[in-house]
Amino acid sequence: MQGLPWPAEDMSRRLLAWYGRSGRDLPWRRSRDPYRIWLSEIMLQQTGVTAVIPYYERFLAAFPTVMELAAAPLDKVLELWAGLGYYRRARFLHQAACKVVSEHGGCFPEKLETIMALPGVGRSTAGAIVSIAFDRKAPILDGNVRRVLCRLLAIFGDPRSGKVEKHLWSIAEMLTPEDRPHDYAQAIMDLGATVCSPRNPDCESCPLSGLCQAFWQGVQEQLPQRGKRKAVPLVQQVALLIHHDGRYLVRRRPLDGMLGGLWEFPSTTVPEEKTSEAAVRALTAGEGLSAVPQPLGTVRHAYSHFRVEVHLFTCPGDSCGMIAEEDHRWLAPAQLADWPLHGSHKKALGLL
DNA sequence: AAGACGGGGAC
């Protein structure tokens, strides 16, 4: 690929000056502890700053060091993650902490390749850790940087395609300065999060507008060009609120797959050709129930790739005291409020 | 190369 239309130092100098004036004060910026930087970067994958901050604080209070995280049971980690989404991140985080302890004596590795070898850490997150924690030059290419670079150099085409992605990494490499890589990494992500936003970018306040090819062409609103999206299907589910002595039966989902390790009311997807009632009957049989469930209401929940309507049924469970397996619990509503239920069944609590 | 994976903020 060709070089830059201006010296890279022109860009980094303007950006760093802006960061000195307008950079945000975020909890993880008060430390250079690689453990804290790593934790913040994992939480910030696909998740916004405002959603992350309370989770970050709670998590660090429970696990102040990577050793304490490694020593914790996975259940405790998942409990502190419940509500953040992408739960595989929490499992990888725990696995990686164990690896740091077993293979690196509890000392967080400093080499890019070694950091990338940790579960859940790819090239961009490893670059962020190297830059921010160790102040050594390493390129980053997350969603914010991707957007800034597509606009800065007027790069058309789907930025997630292999060709454009490769180009963007080489641009990121060229632009990352030897000097102050810590500040540069924070600055370019801040610029993308605040000024160079997905919609209505504030080019008037942007320190890079004088260098920005998209701005000069007036196409900043059209970049980056997103790939085509698939329509999101609507899925029907039924869930059973089995109660006994004021407590409800919940079960733990398998660790692998969607919402892995989180808890839920016994539930199942309604096949296209079946009714909710038929699905409920199959469910009651599976849980060893004889009583007829009564409809309670419906809650709706949206995921990125599908939406779901959960039809709730209540059912007395006095005949199924035999359900005592490790992954089932009887809990009162007050306990359920703090239990790591997944999002759609948290909503169901509102109907109890 | 494409699909899977949650939830919330911004508008």
Next chain:
DNA sequence: GTCCCAGTCTT
């Protein structure tokens, strides 16, 4: 309501 993610791993 719609759109967008501070990505990584699996197939």
